[in-house]
Amino acid sequence: MDRSAAAPGALEGSDVGSQKDRVVTEEEWLQKWEMGNIGFHKEQGHPLLQKYLNVLLNGRSGLRIFFPLCGKAVEMKWLVDMGHSVVGVEVSEQALKEFFAEHSLPYHEEPVPEISGAKKLQSTSGNISLYCCSIYDLSSSIVGKFDGVWDRGALVAVNPCDRERYVSLMITLMEKNSSYLLVTVSYDPNKHKGPPFYVPESEIKSLFGNHYEIKCLQKVDDFSDRHRQWGLDYFLEVLYVLRFVA
Ligand code: SAH
Numbered sequence: 001m002d003r004s005a006a007a008p009g010a011l012e013g014s015d016v017g018s019q020k021d022r023v024v025t026e027e028e029w030l031q032k033w034e035m036g037n038i039g040f041h042k043e044q045g046h047p048l049l050q051k052y053l054n055v056l057l058n059g060r061s062g063l064r065i066f067f068p069l070c071g072k073a074v075e076m077k078w079l080v081d082m083g084h085s086v087v088g089v090e091v092s093e094q095a096l097k098e099f100f101a102e103h104s105l106p107y108h109e110e111p112v113p114e115i116s117g118a119k120k121l122q123s124t125s126g127n128i129s130l131y132c133c134s135i136y137d138l139s140s141s142i143v144g145k146f147d148g149v150w151d152r153g154a155l156v157a158v159n160p161c162d163r164e165r166y167v168s169l170m171i172t173l174m175e176k177n178s179s180y181l182l183v184t185v186s187y188d189p190n191k192h193k194g195p196p197f198y199v200p201e202s203e204i205k206s207l208f209g210n211h212y213e214i215k216c217l218q219k220v221d222d223f224s225d226r227h228r229q230w231g232l233d234y235f236l237e238v239l240y241v242l243r244f245v246a
Helices: 026-035 047-057 075-081 093-102 160-172 201-208 225-229
Strands: 064-067 085-090 107-111 119-123 128-132 146-152 174-186 212-221 236-244
Touching: 026 093, 047 146, 047 174, 047 212, 047 236, 064 075, 075 085, 075 146, 085 093, 093 119, 093 128, 160 174, 160 201, 201 212, 201 236
Parallel strands: 064 085, 064 146, 085 128, 146 174
Antiparallel strands: 107 119, 119 128, 174 236, 212 236
């Protein structure tokens, strides 16, 4: 079945309904993890990363790949198994500990001297470093720069009022020839308050446009019972690749 076609009537405009003022606090995210309210987590990993892996890697090996707002994304394990190294950031320590436990990976913890209260959980092998803090506490002097980014459930989870801050930070973390895979979602934002938040293509262009060439690779119908319960009648995932141009 071709799942790439847009749903009929899919919203392509820039109407973001009442979402622009919505704020989800760090405390609320921590509670979601405590309650096991993590419907966003994909146990089997994301098919779009599998399909477009070559776009992220671009023929390169031994990359440093960043997972903003990483949760316990299993794709981190995929990439280290291919010989890349991964850095993630996540406010929930529970999420990070579950990641290491579920993949039976030994790790150690250390404080991050530059960030008060933050911890780094690092696999014993050294190729997975997960920072337990807010992404806004990071900088390239702490984590270095990256050759690739897998942004799924990240920009769309950032509070709409923080998007510019998030994107400005991400741009400072990218190497010049990096590839940035961005997954957004598309649905009628008047029917669900988010997260995930609806980020229209026009906003992706205004957020990243000055620095990146932006190409939409695929739109996938991802509608499920979960979305029906939210009161939606369509839900798409939209994959972009962003490449640094200036
Ligand atoms: N990218 C993951 C998780 C998506 S859900 C995946 O694909 O499964 C968004 C995650 O961001 C949650 O785990 C939440 O705890 C975390 N988060 C929210 N705000 C954050 C912030 N400011 N800094 C770091 N992590 C944050």
